[in-house]
Amino acid sequence: xxxxxxxxxxxxxxxxxxxxxxxxxxxxxxxxxxxxxxxxxxxxxxxxxxxxxxxxxxxxxxxxxxxxxxxxxxxxxxxxxxxxxxxxxxxxxxxxxxxxxxxxxx
Numbered sequence: 290x291x292x293x294x295x296x297x298x299x300x301x302x303x304x305x306x307x308x309x310x311x312x313x314x315x316x317x318x319x320x321x322x323x324x325x326x327x328x329x330x331x332x333x334x335x336x337x338x339x340x341x342x343x344x345x346x347x348x349x350x351x352x353x354x355x356x357x358x359x360x361x362x363x364x365x366x367x368x369x370x371x372x373x374x375x376x377x378x379x380x381x382x383x384x385x386x387x388x389x390x391x392x393x394x395x
Contacts, residue, residue: 294314296314303330307338309331312326
């Protein structure tokens, strides 16, 4: 979206698709808009209608509309550490009692 767009203008643009629940325009850590927004609809069917507004113009700027990707449970499973062939594990040095030879110097 255009950097000067307000959430109300984005909501008005997508109002014809269905009931808009929320509009979120993302900003960086300085509060400047990043140039994209999320539009949440009440109805699931409204997403398909919103996809029809792909390449439409808002504030003279062409929009790219895509549906939010949903995470599939179980796709990212825990992968353990793979052994590194260049690093062989050694027993760590554990200091024991001090060793003094039986015979000293001198």
